[in-house]
Amino acid sequence: MPHTLRSDARDNRERILHAARALFATEGLDVPMREVARRAGVGPATLYRRFPTKQALVTEAFAEQMRTCRSVADEGLAHPDPWLGFCFVIEEVCELHARDRGFTEAFMSAFPDAMDFAADRAGAVRAIAELARRAKDAGRLRRDFVLDDLILMLMAHRGIHAPSTAARVAAARRFAAFVVQAFSASAEQAPLPPVPLLAPPARVFEGRS
Incomplete structure (x- = not known):
């Protein structure tokens, strides 16, 4: 079970980063965090658990x-x-x-x-x-x-x-x-x-x- 959870967490993180890169590349940095979560197919809570601030998300995405x-x-x-x-x-x-x-x-x-x-x-x-x-x-x-x-x-x-x-x-x-x-x-x-x-x-x- 712990291994499965770690795998899910990694998958969520990659989906979030992939969505953020795509949105930032086309729309700029004003994209709301909720839109990133929606595009990634995760809930806002999951997004903020991985990246507490937009700065943290932008830094990792780029x-x-x-x-x-x-x-x-x-x-x-x-x-x-x-x-x-x-x-x-x-x-x-x-x-x-x-x-x-x-x-x-x-x-x-x-x-x-x-x-x-x-x-x-x-x-x-x-x-x-x-x-x-x-x-x-x-x-x-x-x-x-x-x-x-x-x-x-x-x-x-x-x-x-x-x-x-x-x-x-x-x-x-x-x-x-x-x-x-x-x-x-x-x-x-x-x-x-x-x-x-x-x-x-x-x-x-x-x-x-």
């Missing part, structure tokens, strides 16, 4: 995506050409966020109690900051680029709406191409306006490049 984001940043940093590595990160992050609408909100949220999530995000940000520094030193990334510009990018990217995931990804790839061109160093570029105050989301990017 744990794999956050690890992927960290891996993308590390892969870009390992590229022998820092500018191409930087472009790779922009393109991959845009596609990752296009496939999971809720992940943009999750990535930009503070989640102070989600230590693993926050640690992976901080590691990704540090890798991108170092990559940006190298790309600037190579003369390929515009000198007035700062990490807060990535917040602007994600905010703008979050506004992409399309009838399907495939269309959203296609739009994200075009958007990324525009962003890469905007970030590229060019003698003809006019200086950017001052860096805007984007707190609290800007806390995600504590360093400046």
